[in-house]
Amino acid sequence: MGMVLGILGSGSGSNMQAILDAIDSGTLDARISIVLSDHSDAFILERARQRGIATGVIDCRGFKTRFPEEAQQETAMQLKAAGVELVCLAGFLRLVKRPLLDAFPQRILNIHPSLLPAFPGLESWKQALAAGASEAGCTVHFVDEGMDTGPIILQESVPILADDTAESLHARIQVLEHRLYPAAIRNLS
Numbered sequence: 609m610g611m612v613l614g615i616l617g618s619g620s621g622s623n624m625q626a627i628l629d630a631i632d633s634g635t636l637d638a639r640i641s642i643v644l645s646d647h648s649d650a651f652i653l654e655r656a657r658q659r660g661i662a663t664g665v666i667d668c669r670g671f672k673t674r675f676p677e678e679a680q681q682e683t684a685m686q687l688k689a690a691g692v693e694l695v696c697l698a699g700f701l702r703l704v705k706r707p708l709l710d711a712f713p714q715r716i717l718n719i720h721p722s723l724l725p726a727f728p729g730l731e732s733w734k735q736a737l738a739a740g741a742s743e744a745g746c747t748v749h750f751v752d753e754g755m756d757t758g759p760i761i762l763q764e765s766v767p768i769l770a771d772d773t774a775e776s777l778h779a780r781i782q783v784l785e786h787r788l789y790p791a792a793i794r795n796l797s
């Protein structure tokens with residue numbers, strides 16, 4: 609029965625919710641076996657608990673943005689123990705490096721709210737607005753050692769409208785994200 613997914617997230621988990629919705633509606637043949645977060649109070653963990661999905665907190669040893677090597681090792685072990693075949697970063701705000709990448713070669717995905725390679729990094733919809741771009745979008749890609757680099761799996765654009773605010777543009781991109789992430793996972797199974 610379907611691919612076994614592990615999710616890493618730092619925030620609200622709306623992308624994970626979209627993956628769960630696709631599984632529930634029968635359009636994605638997969639199962640989420642574990643959800644891990646670097647923030648113990650992240651809503652993504654609450655969503656997972658409500659569904660009876662195993663959760664865990666990644667101990668980043670007090671580092672604000674780094675993902676320490678020991679924490680990556682522990683994360684890899686937890687994912688493996690949960691039988692995870694594909695790791696999905698869903699709003700996970702730390703850079704994944706070795707040893708986690710080595711534990712899941714070509715099996716870690718990320719979703720990023722821009723038309724990569726344009727506007728990597730944080731709040732990319734604001735970057736697109738500030739640059740006066742005519743369109744924005746969203747990209748699902750394999751994770752490598754760079755920040756929002758790595759081979760692209762799926763990408764789609766949305767227009768930037770004259771009266772867009774950061775909030776209205778982000779909302780339009782999120783609708784797209786929620787459709788694109790399950791579709792990209794489906795492509796890999």
Ligand code: GRF
Nearest residue numbers: 619620621622623699719721
């Ligand atoms: C999304 O905008 C995603 O593209 C970015 O972080 C946000 C996560 O949102 N990487 P959520 O936690 O899935 O709601």
